[in-house]
Amino acid sequence: MDQISSQADALRYAIQSESSDFIINSIDVEWHTKMPREMIEIGLAVLDSRDIRGIEPGWNAENWMRKVYFYHFRIKEHGHLPNTFAHSEGFDWGTMVWLSKAEAKKALIQCFSWPVEDNESTDLSDGKELKLRPVLFLGHAVENNTAELKKALDLDLEAIGTIVKSVGTQVIAKLKGIRPRGRRVIGLKDLCYEHGISIQVLHNAGNDIAYTMFCALLMAAQEDKIFITPARRQEMEKFTDEVKAAGRALDPPSWGMTKFCARYNRDGHLEKGCRDRVRCKKCEAAGERKAKIFSHDTDRCKSQYYQRLIPQEN
Template identity: 35%
Template sequence: MGRAGIPSPMTWNTFLANVLADQPDANVLRHFVGFPILGAPTMLNNAAIVCLDIEWWQMDPKPTTEIGIAELLSKGVAPSTHAENILMGVQAAHARLMDNAHLLNSFKGAGDPEVFSFGTSKFVTAEEAKQVIINTFVRPRHGGDGSLQPIILVGHAVDNEFNHIQEAFGVDLRSYGTIVKVVDTQVMAREAGIQGPNGPSIGLNDLLAYFNVSIENLHTAGNDAAATLIAAVLIVLKDGLYPLGKPPAVVQGRHIQDVVERVMAIGKSSPPPPWGRQRFCTRCDRENHVRANCFAKVNCEICRTSGVKKLYNAHLTHATSKCTYNHYSLPLPDHGSRKVTPAVLPLAEGNDLSKPDA
């Protein structure tokens, strides 16, 4: 036997994962917000609570466009009104992949990646994004004994994130042995009796609305990561914070929306992450300005020679390398004649301005 009754071949994180396996998701999170699990190993207190959200372009083959990471830094304290003292510890980061940052979704409710409400967005290469993910889940444990910090991963329909990260970056998050518990806010909401308008599974926006919270521009990865952690805290503390049933918006003169907006303000005033770059133009690929301030001359030969009037009129709005018609068939010509057949370029070079449904 090893330390504290742990079999010697077993790591601390494996031991913690076994201890938490039969614990409901809500119980695990409550451990960190004033309601500890009786008999839980002291090591559990060292765990990080992390939410990871991935966004991708919804057209095949669905390249990754954004990564959102949020962490709950306030732990081990009893909640105040609306759990404000705990929610103040939600810290979020937002990364946009440079190769795909121009690919914007257009489905109903799609987020605007240029509007990150909880901090400052950074642009990263695919390799930098991969390293950000790895560094999030592979960290030395405090204490300097060489072991890795245990991670409690929080997500909303979290299995989607595992699959996409594996496909996009070749990273199997479970392989590092640091994730000791996966917590799903959809599961916790269902177990707490919170249902969506169309059935037992509830979307993130509806879940927030249940608690009288409105966070604009969801489906932006950084916003979703922070919003998911906020929702997770409110779910597990629901009965204690709001013992009379449906959560009221105002408790002791404090509106829950004011609490959330304070979290946003703190994030906006905090230093951005050390990785990546803050300026990158998704129109001309320069790193000294952003798209809104771009006056570079660009031209798309595909649209210019398409024989489609609407596309021709847009050919000065984007470069050839950023045209979605690198990947999709052009519409039938409606004027002139088509002069070139566009070559198929790598996926990372699609376009957000000239779309197949234009």
């Protein structure tokens, strides 16, 4: 892999080479817009090169895209903090699950620790020495995401030792002559448009990473930039809807919970329709109206994120 110079070639090698045994992991994170900018979502897309070995990509990389697994994690500790740019619950490619920060860290470590032998567990907590498969780490802006994971989860993906190469779709797009519009680097929305992909909800970490993986596979499959016609856009939209529906039809991932109340910090039910009695001592001490005091638990108070002066408990 060292002799491969460009990121585009590295991605193509990991996907198409008969001698490669790569896992392609792609990650995106979303964080709350107010200080201290807590991580609220993680999006993960996983492609096993064994699943597409010897398979041609197809006209729209559809044969590869159908083999990708998509995940959307919301962080329990910060579930009460809104994603103001989009919809945290609007994951289109599968079933969203709630994880604690510790659970999210463990899940990501497992995804970067695939054993060479299929019958061995990815749980390394028992201290077993395993031979692990190489990982190509993919993102739209890889450095940003690795920095956020270090800060939020105390997780250094490089320290796991399986990442052979990190590649970014922004860099690959530049190498392929796909230019941004009035920006130094191309945004994900523009990159999708250049490939005929219609986007419905961005800034949802699960959706963002699905589109990132889609663009990466298209750029790996196509040597030259493709002229996008209205008919091709319709074809891409139909195929994208098919992949989304297939992802939603799968069972939820084994990690985390599908039901969690961010209002009360409890598993087993959703915030919508929650009738549990809650009371925020911080809002009560600050003299807030009753509707606000009884709308959330003390440890789910958002006032601290809006830099308001809240009296501290003794």
